[in-house]
Amino acid sequence: MIKRTAIVAVFGLIALGTSAFADDGKDESGKGKQRQEERSSYFHQHGHARIPNGHLPPPGECRIWYxxxxxxxxxxPFKCGEARGRVEPGGWLITPGSRPQEVEVSVYDPRRPGIVIDVGIFDARTGSMIRIVGTK
Incomplete structure (x- = not known):
């Protein structure tokens, strides 16, 4: 009986110890709460698209902004169909939004070329963030 209790206690301690290595909010695939926060962190830190008036792309065109x-x-500015491969790491691709007063800003990873890390919708008049779309 004492051996059985000791074995159960040892396995219980092992189970408690291994849970300390688990990532809170993540499942086995690495997805979960922390990944969502990381994806949105760029716009949480930079809630304003600091682009001066007159420098947004004209209607129907796109612009790369560093x-x-x-x-x-x-x-x-350039025709939006010519955007592929033009954005350097750390750049933003500014495209027309679904409404005339909005622009969509795709933020490219500063270390991995061609990887979009976040997408947000901004008010073209004020530069203020309207909403985070996330990655596409």
Whole structure:
């Protein structure tokens, strides 16, 4: 009886110890609460698209914007169909939104070329964030 109790106690301690290594809010695939927070973290930290008036793309066109460069050093607007492969790491692709007063901003990963880490909808007049769309 004492051996059985000791064995159960040992297995209980092992089970408690292994749960300390589990990631809270994640399942076995690595998806879950923490991944959602990481995906949205860019716009939570940068809730304003600091693009000066007059530098948003004209209606029907797109623009690449690099937040670490001054406005005068940004690439010119272009036809949206020509965007593929043009955005350098850390850049934003600004495209027309579903409403005339909105723009969609796709943020590219600063370390992995071609990877969009977040997408947000911004008010074209004020630059204020309207909502986070997430990755596409």
């Amino acid at each position: 937040p670490d460069r001054p406005a005068g050093h940004q690439p010119p």
